[in-house]
Amino acid sequence: xxxxxxxxxxxxxxxxxxxxxxxxxxxxxxxxxxxxxxxxxxxxxxxxxxxxxxxxxxxxxxxxxxxxxxxxxxxxxxxxxxxxxxxxxxxxxxxxxxxxxxxxxxxxxxxxxx
Amino acid sequence: xxxxxxxxxxxxxxxxxxxxxxxxxxxxxxxxxxxxxxxxxxxxxxxxxxxxxxxxxxxxxxxxxxxxxxxxxxxxxxxxxxxxxxxxxxxxxxxxxxxxxxxxxxxxxxxxx
Numbered sequence: 001x002x003x004x005x006x007x008x009x010x011x012x013x014x015x016x017x018x019x020x021x022x023x024x025x026x027x028x029x030x031x032x033x034x035x036x037x038x039x040x041x042x043x044x045x046x047x048x049x050x051x052x053x054x055x056x057x058x059x060x061x062x063x064x065x066x067x068x069x070x071x072x073x074x075x076x077x078x079x080x081x082x083x084x085x086x087x088x089x090x091x092x093x094x095x096x097x098x099x100x101x102x103x104x105x106x107x108x109x110x111x112x113x114x
Numbered sequence: 115x116x117x118x119x120x121x122x123x124x125x126x127x128x129x130x131x132x133x134x135x136x137x138x139x140x141x142x143x144x145x146x147x148x149x150x151x152x153x154x155x156x157x158x159x160x161x162x163x164x165x166x167x168x169x170x171x172x173x174x175x176x177x178x179x180x181x182x183x184x185x186x187x188x189x190x191x192x193x194x195x196x197x198x199x200x201x202x203x204x205x206x207x208x209x210x211x212x213x214x215x216x217x218x219x220x221x222x223x224x225x226x227x
Contacts, residue, residue, distance in 0.1 A: 031213055040122070042202060042217035043158070050213065058214070090157055094213065100146050100165060100206075103215060105157040 002027045004106035006091050012114045013078065013085055021076045021109045023091030032074035033092040033103060036060060043090060049074055078111060086112050117141060118205050120218035128226050133190040135221050137203030140184070146206035147179055147186045152220065153199045162188060193225045 004025045013019045023032065031050050035043040045058030049068040063082025068074050074093075078085045088110050092103040119138045127133045135149075146165055150158035164170045164177040164186065176189040186205075190197055200220040206213070 033214075035217075040219070042118075042219040043204075043215075044217075045214060048214065096213075101213065102148055102160050102163050103204075104160060108157045 004091060004093055004104060006089075006106035006109050008109060009107065011109055011111045013111060014114050016080045018077055018079050019111070021078070021089055021091075021111070023074045023076065023106060024072055025091075025093045025106075026072060027093060027095075027104070028071070029093035029104075030071070030096050031094045031101075031103075032068070033094075034058075034064075034066065034074070034076045035090045035092065037088040037090060037108075046076065046089075117216045118203055118218040120201075120203050120221045122219055123222040124224050125221055126224045126226060127193050129193060129195060131193050131225075133193045133197065133223055133225070135188040135190075135201050135203075135223065136185060137187065137205075137218055138185045139203075139205045139216075141205070141216075142181075142184065144205045147177070148204040148215065149175075149177060149186075149188045150202040150204060151197075151199045152202055158202055190223075193223075195225050195227050198223055198225050 007022045033048045034046040037043050044060050046064050047066040049055035065077045090108045091106045094101040094103045117140050149162040151161050152158045162177040164179045170177045174191045178187045200222045202220045203218040204215040
């Protein structure tokens with residue numbers, strides 16, 4: 001079945017550690033996005049990519065990094081510079097990056113600090 | 115002023131009633147509007163989208179858009195306990211036209227049996 005797969009479902013980070021969240025889609029979507037959701041809050045955009053080998057910062061990119069080496073994959077690294085990483089991380093994709101296309105989400109990764 | 119505003123609720127309605135969820139947005143250039151449903155602990159699920167002024171119906175759901183007043187609403191008819199969730203309004207990035215969505219904080223709906 002086509003969809004967006006995020007892994008792992010739960011992740012724990014130690015002090016000073018970088019961790020990488022995986023996002024893979026087999027929908028042949030061009031655009032991919034990473035969001036962060038804190039309890040009782042809406043989604044905030046971290047990074048997005050409209051095409052392979054290109055990505056843009058969202059509203060809260062500090063402390064995060066991404067790569068887009070393949071159309072299907074858009075991993076997010078939470079670096080040690082992100083001082084408050086505990087959140088629900090959501091990856092989304094859409095057919096094209098123009099304004100009328102809805103975004104579809106993976107199941108998310110919950111990141112906590114040990 | 116927040117770019118996309120929703121009343122956080124909770125909005126409580128009895129089973130079988132109509133639930134009305136509202137959302138206002140600040141960017142007049144916005145052209146695409148989306149409603150997502152998010153169950154507790156789960157990821158958002160797209161339920162409706164609307165681009166033109168007026169109403170759009172899909173089963174028990176109706177999205178309403180009024181660009182002049184900059185609001186979009188979601189009506190849920192014959193509400194069921196399974197509709198209890200947080201409903202997120204999302205608006206496209208407006209004048210920048212980058213495909214970015216701006217999300218409201220969500221309205222929690224409780225449907226009581």
